[in-house]
Amino acid sequence: MSLYELKDNKRRILPLFPSADHHLAMEAVIEGRCEGKIFVDNVRTPETVAVWTAPGDEALLYLAGNSDNTSFNEQLRDYFVETIKPASIKKGLDAFQAYTTHNWVDVLHEVIFADDDTFRDRDSYYILNPTKFKTLQPNWREHIPDGFTLKRAQTADVFERAEDVSALNGLTSWKSFETFMEHGFAYYLEDDTNKIVSGCMTKFVTSSGCELAIGTNGKYRRRGFATLVGCATVSEALQKGLKVIWECYHGNTASVKTNQTLGFEYLCDEYFYLGSLCESVENDLFFGYHCLTESNDPHKAAHWFKKGIALSEKENQPIPSGYNFYAACAFAVTGEHDLAFERLHLDVDGLQDANRFYDRLQSEKALDGLRGSQEFKKILQRLEELIKRNRNK
Numbered sequence: 154m155s156l157y158e159l160k161d162n163k164r165r166i167l168p169l170f171p172s173a174d175h176h177l178a179m180e181a182v183i184e185g186r187c188e189g190k191i192f193v194d195n196v197r198t199p200e201t202v203a204v205w206t207a208p209g210d211e212a213l214l215y216l217a218g219n220s221d222n223t224s225f226n227e228q229l230r231d232y233f234v235e236t237i238k239p240a241s242i243k244k245g246l247d248a249f250q251a252y253t254t255h256n257w258v259d260v261l262h263e264v265i266f267a268d269d270d271t272f273r274d275r276d277s278y279y280i281l282n283p284t285k286f287k288t289l290q291p292n293w294r295e296h297i298p299d300g301f302t303l304k305r306a307q308t309a310d311v312f313e314r315a316e317d318v319s320a321l322n323g324l325t326s327w328k329s330f331e332t333f334m335e336h337g338f339a340y341y342l343e344d345d346t347n348k349i350v351s352g353c354m355t356k357f358v359t360s361s362g363c364e365l366a367i368g369t370n371g372k373y374r375r376r377g378f379a380t381l382v383g384c385a386t387v388s389e390a391l392q393k394g395l396k397v398i399w400e401c402y403h404g405n406t407a408s409v410k411t412n413q414t415l416g417f418e419y420l421c422d423e424y425f426y427l428g429s430l431c432e433s434v435e436n437d438l439f440f441g442y443h444c445l446t447e448s449n450d451p452h453k454a455a456h457w458f459k460k461g462i463a464l465s466e467k468e469n470q471p472i473p474s475g476y477n478f479y480a481a482c483a484f485a486v487t488g489e490h491d492l493a494f495e496r497l498h499l500d501v502d503g504l505q506d507a508n509r510f511y512d513r514l515q516s517e518k519a520l521d522g523l524r525g526s527q528e529f530k531k532i533l534q535r536l537e538e539l540i541k542r543n544r545n546k
Contacts, residue, residue, distance in 0.1 A: 155224035156232065159191040159199070166191060166202045169218040171254060175278045175398050175420060177357040177364045178326075179215050182206050184359055186336055188328055192232075194218075194225045201225050205237055208326030209356065209366075212241045212249040212430065220257045226264045233265060238430055247433040251426040261426060271428040272443050274402075277409070279417035281397035286387055286416030293384040296377060297342075303385055306339040306354070314349055315341065320368035321352035337363075340385035342378050351378035353386040362396035367411065383415050404446070434468065437461030438476040445479055451486040451519075458483055459492075472499070478510075482519035493520075494528045501532060507539045 159166065163183040170176075182189030182204060189206030193199035201222045204215040220226075241249070251261060251271070262271060297303050306312070306321075309330045315321035321341060327333040339354030351369040365386060369379045390397045399417050401408035427443070429436045441457035444450045458480040465472050472480075477496040484493035497514075504510055514520065514533065523529045 155194050155222060156192050156228035157194070157196050159193050159196055159202075163191055166193065166199055166204070166217070169199065169202050170215070171217075172421070172423075175280070175400070175423075176215065176252070177359055177362055177398055178206055178208055178211075178213055179204050180359040180361070181208075181326075181357040186328065186332060186359070187326060187357060192225075192229065194222050203229055207241055207244060207246060209323070210246065210325070212237075212246045214249060214251040216251065216253040216257045216261070220254075220260045226260055230265045230267070242431050247429065247431050247436055248439075249428050249430055251428065252423065253426070258426075266426075266428055269428045270440070271426045272440060272448075273424055274427050274443060274447060275422045275424045276400055277403045277405075277422050278420040279399040279401075279409075279412050280420045281387060281390075281399070282416050282418050283391055284416075285418070286384075286391070289414060289416050290380075290384050293381060297381060298376075300345045301342050301350070301378075302345075303340060303342050303381060305385070305389075306341060306352075311339070311341060311349070314347075315352055317370040318349055318352045318368050320366040321349065321354055326356045326366075338386065338389050340382045340389075342382055351382050353379070353382035355386065355390070358395070362398055363390050364398040364400060379411050380414050383411065387415055432460075432464065434461050434465045434470050434472070437464060438472065438480075441483065442476065442479050445483050451483045454479075454483040455487045455489065478513070482517060485520050485523050488522070490523060490526070490528075493523060494532070497532050498535075501535050501539070504536075504539065507536055507543060511536045511540065 166183075170179075178187060181187035182191065187206055187208055189204060192203045192205075194201040199218065201218040201220070202216070206213050251266075253261060294303075312321055312324050318341070321339060324330055324333050327337060336358045337355040339352060341349050341352035343349045349370075350373040353365055353367040355363040356366040357364045365383070367379050367383055387397055397417075398420075399408075399412045401412075403422055427439075429440075437457050438461040441454045441461060444457060445454035458476075461476070462472065462480065464470075477500040481493040481496035481500070484490070484496065500510065511533070514536070520529075
């Protein structure tokens with residue numbers, strides 16, 4: 154037996170991780186504020202460690218130390234297949250992210266996730282500059298608009314009512330509501346009908362810092378609401394003397410724009426390996442997007458998009474418009490023009506910003522092979538008519 158669960162003095166694993174300061178999920182597991190398990194090869198003097206936690210809609214695995222421990226690796230693989238994977242799927246999760254140092258990459262692919270597709274991707278991390286926050290947002294409370302009220306979350310029903318604000322929809326990154334109330338905090342903005350339209354909460358809080366989760370109902374975006382709830386949450390974090398971390402997918406420009414209005418500064422990018430726990434529409438579509446935009450492999454992207462589209466039709470599940478556009482790009486490059494036009498027409502059907510989509514069609518190089526066709530001109534004509542109608546409203 155070379156796989157042991159570490160149940161006390163958990164901080165002894167930290168020297169094995171070269172950069173753990175911004176991984177507050179792992180620190181929250183160590184401090185017992187977030188559900189998770191820590192496995193080591195030796196409970197007294199660990200040389201190999203694996204940390205597993207599944208906060209919210211994420212399943213996270215951290216690996217560090219000696220990667221050549223064959224017995225540990227094989228037992229971790231068995232535990233992953235027999236316990237972690239089914240438990241995560243039961244929780245409603247369909248993917249995992251594995252963070253590890255370079256020496257673990259071959260082990261990750263060949264042993265631990267030998268039967269699963271994995272993709273290399275990266276997250277971006279930002280840290281709050283308190284001075285910059287105070288300079289950028291000195292009078293933020295004055296910007297709360299009439300008809301809206303900013304409140305601190307005090308009761309569990311807030312997280313049940315916030316069904317259209319994903320950042321507040323549940324407390325799954327915390328052991329319990331009681332644990333959250335003891336260590337965490339959240340703020341939300343509601344209108345005069347008591348509808349929650351935006352919210353920000355501490356996803357993790359440790360003895361040294363907190364990580365934020367923030368979101369706004371789609372119908373209320375671009376009105377500065379995320380900035381307001383972010384200001385309230387950041388203000389309390391600073392009062393408590395906590396460093397504040399912001400993590401987002403590296404291509405999420407909207408998230409970066411919001412965090413910069415609050416005074417966050419870029420900290421680092423960190424690569425992870427994304428894998429599937431079970432087949433899902435979201436996984437297949439994201440893998441297609443990743444192959445197209447990160448791996449520059451349109452043929453593999455088209456394969457994943459076709460899988461996702463077929464599964465969405467089988468399960469009667471709509472495809473988010475953004476994925477339709479990227480699928481169209483992949484199909485255009487691979488010469489499957491009929492499929493590309495089908496996706497573009499579907500995108501037009503569900504548009505929220507016709508002007509932006511029109512400009513995007515005109516500038517996207519992946520669609521160059523479609524531009525001279527009558528079908529492409531029909532799509533542009535539909536957009537022009539839609540833009541004209543919107544102007545006349």
